[in-house]
Amino acid sequence: MNKTLLMVFIFFGIFFIDQAVKYAFVFHNWGVEGSCLSFQLAYNYGVAFSMFSFLKEYLKYIQLTLILIGIIYLYFNKEVLKEYSFSITLLLAGGLSNILDRFTYGAVVDYIYWHCGFEFAIFNLADMIINLAVAIIIYKQIWGKKEQKA
Structure with a gap:
């Protein structure tokens, strides 16, 4: 299987699993x-830790614009795309899944809540993939830089 086809398969696999769970x-x-x-339903109107929730109506457009800028950058810097293709695939799958939530549900659907010893933000599979x-x-x-020097 060639690398591009594998990245497309990984992208759609992550994207559809995340959307199905949500x-x-x-x-x-x-x-x-x-x-x-x-595991409990929560809506995040902002970004990480609900920051910028006051921009909730505009975040989907801001995030789509940032992804478009990133894709344009990668178009002109194909060596970056080649070296980081797996990571970029993961970023796009998680990011676009969360953006689709904003268009579909008006917010990002979160559902994983860690509360052992301390309370942590509620997050989802797409967030874990992005991280x-x-x-x-x-x-x-x-x-990678250390290995190049050696």
Whole structure:
């Protein structure tokens, strides 16, 4: 299987799984209370930790614009796209899934709530995928440079 086809498969796999789970929470009342981890429906009108929620009506357009700018950048910097194709695929899948939530539900659908020892923000699969992509990029930036020097 060629790399581009694999990235398309990964993108749609993540995107559709995330959307299916969110749909189940919204329309089928999924939810489980646990001692450390709960799964409960919440709507996030802002971005991370509900920041910028005052922009809720405009965030979907701002985020789409940022993704478009990123795609234009990648078009002109194909070496970046080639080196970070997996991370970019993850970022786009998670980011576009959350943006679709804004158009579909008026906010991002969150459902994973960590509350063991401390309370953490409620998040979703797309958020975890985005964070994984950023961690991979940071790892490659730090340790990739060290390997090039050696």
